[in-house]
Amino acid sequence: MSILTVSGLSKSFSSRTIFSDISFRVENNDKIGVVGVNGCGKTTLFRTLMGLEDFENGSVIKERRLSVSYMAQHSDYTSQKNPMEEVLSLFSHFEEMENELEKLNEKLELYPDRSWLEAQHKLTERYISEGGMTYKSRCRATLLGLGFLESELSLPLEKLSGGQRTRVLLAKILLSGSDLLLLDEPTNHLDVHAIQWLEDFLSSYKGAVMVISHDRYFLDKICNKIYELENETLREYKGNYTKFKEQKALDRLSAQREYDKKQKEIERIEGIIEQQKRFGQERNFVTIKSKQKQIEHIKATVVEPEKDPDEVSFAFKACSETGQDALIVENVTQKFGDRTLFSNVNMLIKAKDRAFIVGPNGSGKTTLFRIILGEQIPTGGICKNGARVKYGYYDQNISGLDMSKTIFDEISDSFPTMTNGQIRSALGTFLFRGDEVFKEISKLSGGERARVELAKLMLCKTNFLILDEPTNHLDIASKEALEDALLEYDGTMLVVSHDRYFINKLATQIYAMEDSPQGQGSIVVHYPGGYENYLAELEKKNQTVRPETSKQSKENEYYKKKAEDSDRRKRKSKIAKIETELETLDSEKHMLEQKLSDGSLADDYEKMLEISERIAALTESYGNLYSEWEKLVEEDT
Numbered sequence: 001m002s003i004l005t006v007s008g009l010s011k012s013f014s015s016r017t018i019f020s021d022i023s024f025r026v027e028n029n030d031k032i033g034v035v036g037v038n039g040c041g042k043t044t045l046f047r048t049l050m051g052l053e054d055f056e057n058g059s060v061i062k063e064r065r066l067s068v069s070y071m072a073q074h075s076d077y078t079s080q081k082n083p084m085e086e087v088l089s090l091f092s093h094f095e096e097m098e099n100e101l102e103k104l105n106e107k108l109e110l111y112p113d114r115s116w117l118e119a120q121h122k123l124t125e126r127y128i129s130e131g132g133m134t135y136k137s138r139c140r141a142t143l144l145g146l147g148f149l150e151s152e153l154s155l156p157l158e159k160l161s162g163g164q165r166t167r168v169l170l171a172k173i174l175l176s177g178s179d180l181l182l183l184d185e186p187t188n189h190l191d192v193h194a195i196q197w198l199e200d201f202l203s204s205y206k207g208a209v210m211v212i213s214h215d216r217y218f219l220d221k222i223c224n225k226i227y228e229l230e231n232e233t234l235r236e237y238k239g240n241y242t243k244f245k246e247q248k249a250l251d252r253l254s255a256q257r258e259y260d261k262k263q264k265e266i267e268r269i270e271g272i273i274e275q276q277k278r279f280g281q282e283r284n285f286v287t288i289k290s291k292q293k294q295i296e297h298i299k300a301t302v303v304e305p306e307k308d309p310d311e312v313s314f315a316f317k318a319c320s321e322t323g324q325d326a327l328i329v330e331n332v333t334q335k336f337g338d339r340t341l342f343s344n345v346n347m348l349i350k351a352k353d354r355a356f357i358v359g360p361n362g363s364g365k366t367t368l369f370r371i372i373l374g375e376q377i378p379t380g381g382i383c384k385n386g387a388r389v390k391y392g393y394y395d396q397n398i399s400g401l402d403m404s405k406t407i408f409d410e411i412s413d414s415f416p417t418m419t420n421g422q423i424r425s426a427l428g429t430f431l432f433r434g435d436e437v438f439k440e441i442s443k444l445s446g447g448e449r450a451r452v453e454l455a456k457l458m459l460c461k462t463n464f465l466i467l468d469e470p471t472n473h474l475d476i477a478s479k480e481a482l483e484d485a486l487l488e489y490d491g492t493m494l495v496v497s498h499d500r501y502f503i504n505k506l507a508t509q510i511y512a513m514e515d516s517p518q519g520q521g522s523i524v525v526h527y528p529g530g531y532e533n534y535l536a537e538l539e540k541k542n543q544t545v546r547p548e549t550s551k552q553s554k555e556n557e558y559y560k561k562k563a564e565d566s567d568r569r570k571r572k573s574k575i576a577k578i579e580t581e582l583e584t585l586d587s588e589k590h591m592l593e594q595k596l597s598d599g600s601l602a603d604d605y606e607k608m609l610e611i612s613e614r615i616a617a618l619t620e621s622y623g624n625l626y627s628e629w630e631k632l633v634e635e636d637t
Helices: 042-049 083-110 114-129 135-145 150-154 162-174 192-203 216-222 241-279 282-301 365-372 407-414 420-428 434-438 446-459 476-488 500-506 531-542 550-597 605-636
Strands: 002-013 016-027 031-035 057-062 068-071 180-184 208-212 225-230 233-238 325-336 339-350 354-358 380-385 391-394 464-468 492-496 509-515 522-528
Touching (some): 016 042, 031 241, 068 162, 114 550, 114 605, 135 162, 162 192, 192 216, 241 282, 325 492, 354 500, 391 446, 446 476, 476 500, 509 531
Parallel strands (some): 016 233, 031 208, 354 509, 391 464
Antiparallel strands (some): 225 233, 509 522
């Protein structure tokens, strides 16, 4: 069933058309990825759907009483509350119910009025059925799932980073229960573990989701449709991101073949016309007229294939070869006061390796980079550079750019030996053309600044690239261009990234920042091979691995299955027992409520008080048992 219908929607700013005559439908439970190059209008589309932007033509029809929640990519969201309080504020109606139940209990202790008992019974049932028993644990689980530490849940939002505050906003939106979620780059401030948690949450979300994202792995995991905004129009593709790419390539190839076929047919007929003109007979002119009509008919059906949007096109070239061991890290430890960030880090990066460092936010990846680059002195251990190593560093915060300069001046001042023509040529490969090269860096978007930083990196004479989250600000087309350039790079790379698609395509080995078993910050574990191999090794580690003979293995599997079957039988028996107890409690409670309401005890105050207290006890027991039943049922599914 369609919950949102968009027909013939058009939007423009001044003389520029953002999108024109686009139409689509959102069905209940749809998980839709919205993709396109930066600046194509994805965010504008979301703002238009929310009524935050006007549109020139078309219509946006929402199902009656449709609830929509929107998370903008950039927000200055903050409050005086801590993360837990802020998310709990979504459920203020439960707090009101709790206060009302407390007041009713106090009243009933003084006098067991029948109307108060009925009100208590109805309110308790509503509280339980709407999720009052679990809302606090759901709020906490969501914040922890999005990467918060337990200790951060009680910190005021104003003391947290912008990324953390955005995660609090995301938690509120996820828990809102809205029929439709519009999420603009929700993975931007999340590490891999938090993104995986979000994937699971959204995959099982009961409502519909539209998400703008450049995270291709994320889009593959959750989406059943892809909407692509390109050349001012929107196209729908069934399936996830990978299927979209395959189908788009097939559609482009088919359109090009059809166009080429018709062009050849026109050329063939034009040749016949020229031949007929040379004959110059009356019947030839009849043929010419017929053939010209044929050409006009074909031309009326010719659709020229759309051009692909301009893409970044560049290449990295190592200035020279390094020694066989490009980088050696030995027992590096970093402490800040009493806190150990990481300890005894050991790494060996060989020439032409494409090594990746992965791990949660705050585990020390960027600090380790600074130590390798000599910008920070470690508490212990050493880093040794290989022979002839020349580093090129990409900073995820793009702090190496002078905001007061233009793009052209930034390159010119950094590479004074380059001519104006060489600078323009280099910037052109990064899509800065004409007067665009004179834009001030302070006025550029995050993606544009990233391209300037990458242009500088390409022009540097280096043979060892150290890249800290290089895909963070790039659209998908730019990410793919970067991937292709790095795959062709003949030097060495050490990269920090949360982009799993990027890691999967490039990595030849993984260094994972993991929690130290002794609780002394992070340790680094080496996983030879690519990302898929790393995931497989993690899967093995999550299982109990013991060397066993084949016979022992079969015996253990037998006893394990036996134990699981026994646990399952016990759980089912417990569920059945609790269900019987719940029925008994409910039956007794109903009987006592009937007794109070029939008026037979109107003169017996003590008896009424006794029954009221019993009803309150039954209500509490019912709630506790229901929670236990809910947990057992969840374990059994």
